[in-house]
Amino acid sequence: MTVTVDEKPRTNSKFKLVGPKEVGYNVKQVDVFLERARAYFLNAESNSKAITSLDVRTASFDPARGGYSAQAVDAAMDRIEDEFVLREKELLIAAEGEKAWMMKIGKTASVLRARLHRPDGERFRRPSRKSVQSYNVNDVDVLCRELLVYIEDNGELSVDVVRRAVFAAEKGANGYDESQVDAFLDRVVELMAAIDPLTSK
Structure with a gap:
C-alpha cells in the first residue's frame, strides 16, 4: 500500500513515496x-x-x-x-537578438572566472564565528579547479556534478563560508544550464 505523509492511501502520486517511517x-x-x-x-x-x-x-x-x-x-x-x-x-x-544573449553569458562567465582564478584557500571568505559550520576548503577548491578548466578550456563537466556537489563540514574559519559558496555555485549552474540546457545531463 502506498502511504503519504498523513498515512492515507494515495494512488495518483507524482513521485515515488518513501516508507511511512522514512x-x-x-x-x-x-x-x-x-x-x-x-x-x-x-x-x-x-x-x-x-x-x-x-x-x-x-x-x-x-x-x-x-x-x-x-x-x-x-x-x-x-x-x-x-x-x-x-x-x-x-x-x-x-526580444533582443543573439548578441544580447551572448553578452549575458559572457558577463556571467567573466565574473565567475575572476573568482576561480584566485589562489587555493583564498577563493571565498572564512566565517568569523568559530561555531558556524563551513565547507572544507580543499573540497571546494578541487571543484573550482575543475570549473576553471570547463570555462576556459572547454573541459567536460556535467552541470549535475555541480548541482550535487557535497563538501566535508568544517567549523568557522577552518572552512569557506557556506552561503557565499552556495551563491557562487548557483551562478555556475545558471551558466552551465544556459550554455547547453538540454544536453547538460
Missing part, C-alpha cells in the same frame, strides 16, 4: 510548487506570479515522513529548471 519531501508543498510552475510555463501571459529558472533551482521543501522521494523530486526539478532556462534564452534572443 523522511522525504512534503507532498503538498511539492505538488503546489510544480502545479504553479507548470501553469506559468504553459501560460506566461497569465496573471499568476512569474516563476524563473532561479526560483526552480532555489526551491526547497520541508521534510516529512512518508513524503516524496527527495532523489526523484530533485531529478525532476533539474529537468524543469533546464526547460525554464531554455525558454528564457529563447525569449531573450527573440
